Amino acid sequence: MTLSLLRRDIAIAFRSGGGWFYAVFFFAVFTALAAIAFGPALSALATAAPAAIWLAAALAVQFAAADLFESDVQDGSLRVLAAERVSLFPYWLAKAVLLALTAAAPLIATAPLFLTMLGVPFTDGISVSAIMLTGAPALICIAVLTSALSTGLRAGGLLATILAAPFAAPVLVFGVSAARALLEAGVLISPELLILGALSLFMMAATPVFAIAALRVSLE
Amino acid sequence: MEQYRRAISFRADNAGCDRAGAAIVRGVSFELAPGNGLQLFGPNGSGKSSLLSMFAGLIRPADGRVSWRCDGREFAAPVEDSIVFVGHEAAIKPALSASENLSFWARSYGAANTEHALERLGAASFMQLRAGKLSAGQRRRVDLARLAAAQREVWLLDEPTAALDKDGVHIVRTLINEHLARGGIAIVATHDDLGAGFQRLELAR
């Protein structure tokens, strides 16, 4: 079920003309804006780089998740799915993986490039990507949850981001700290990284049931 | 005609449901043994769709109760993998072709033969076309092809004949009657009378 849902959604994403990879564009734009805001001195940029890249990633994933459930709610597919099977967990999983593939993966892959623009050496940038990979599941789960809570509402994307902020704050704290630990002290497997991983695991375990409950509410 | 695997019946006892926090339907009572169908009539907004969602287990009954019986045992929730739900809109993705759309659903039903199902609904001629290019009636036929693809005992249909021409309505009637003859049950919200042989429930304001 998860796989066939995923294949369907990927096919739709690819055929709908490019919208799916806007997350990478946003990522690029935000990084550029951050660089412009922080000023051209590479030393200043390098200090700001971990924060800028994490903010860019968190926001990009949030925005990419905005219409995750839109189409299925509009055309009644979600109602049919919910009526015809017992558990919506495969549906949640398919959407989370979809977000991971279309938004998170391109971000993580291109992060070293943008980090270079922020004054971070390329090899370090790859390690930072690895750190972001550890925190990506947390960001994805939060985005899926807040998207489910705001489906079909006016300004749903903005509302979702507001709702997501308290959940994303710890991820940012430890994600940026882990990146700093790498860039300043050369430590990849820092305590912050481990906590980041724990956060990701926690979000993967705790959010699905709430997200699915929210989807069922939207069917009532 | 080959009978369905399970004998599932449905019963509503003074059931009622709410919509947007307000009572929308009250006092619905009927029983469907295998082989029986119910037609649900009523003006728009009278709660037919809400009732169907309630029967499908998506909404809690605000009043009374509903119960399912399968092979002698009684359940408050629908039996697993027993329902095909056809909603008000066609659950069809415009970016996929008709046959791709149906294949997706068929996989969840564990069915393989989508071509046959599309043929039964008279949709075989346009099955390779992207659903976005189809008319409303054609999309409806593709959506209804799920009924032919699945081997499930309970059909919950919300205005299945909407946007269909006379041929289409006839096909739907035939499908439903065959389904009932095989021991299935069906609850159909409809404006088109599906003929005799159905219980009737009319929602009046």
Place this chain on the structure above:
Amino acid sequence: MWSRFSNPAKFEAMALAIGPFLFGAFALCAVFGLYTGLFNSPADYQQGDSVRIMYVHVPAAWMALASYTFIALMSLVAFVWRHSLADIAARSAALPGAVFTALALFTGAVWGKPTWGAWWVWDARLTSMLILLFIYFGYMAVWQAVPETARAARFARILALIGFINIPIIKFSVDWWNSLHQPASILRADGPTIDPSMLTPLFAMIIAYTALFGWLVLVGMRTMLSLQRVEARAARSPSRPAEVAAAVSEEGA
């Protein structure tokens, strides 16, 4: 006793009875607490008189968290027992809770100015309070953004519960973050150094705030119940099956 909490009519009766007591308790304790705090308790040897803002700040911070715990608890009750009254209680607690949080932030800043020399510093407590304020905003936003109240209630329940689970994580992460960047002293007004004569006004203020919270929640709930009654009267009566055609079985064919 529990029926008083599930039956709107009985609840109203109870609310009308208890309300004045709560307000009276608030008024008395607030007056007592403020008087003793401002005039009868010692100044801090280090901070001088500015420590007195503790009597407004600490209870506010306590109420900020207690209010959200109340919201989460009511959401749980609403979820398990399906009490619409619990939903209304949670919703009524949101604005008071948010105001307490904002008050804690404001008084924290006022307290910080003479102590740290700046209106705002990112110390662990203030940062956690700020995030808590955002949580309140999000919670209130859900009630506003969803057009149907019944559905809004269900979304709000979910958000309140997962938000509550997240609070310890936020606290932990903000403490961690703060310890990395700012080893500067955090005001520990509730530490063992507190003088007993400071405790009395502090407790009085905590009771005052709690009573005020209770009173505000009851007032809010009664308002919402009245609104509900007005809406219910305006709603049309539900469809019923027409007598003639109902459940007449025509088998055969």
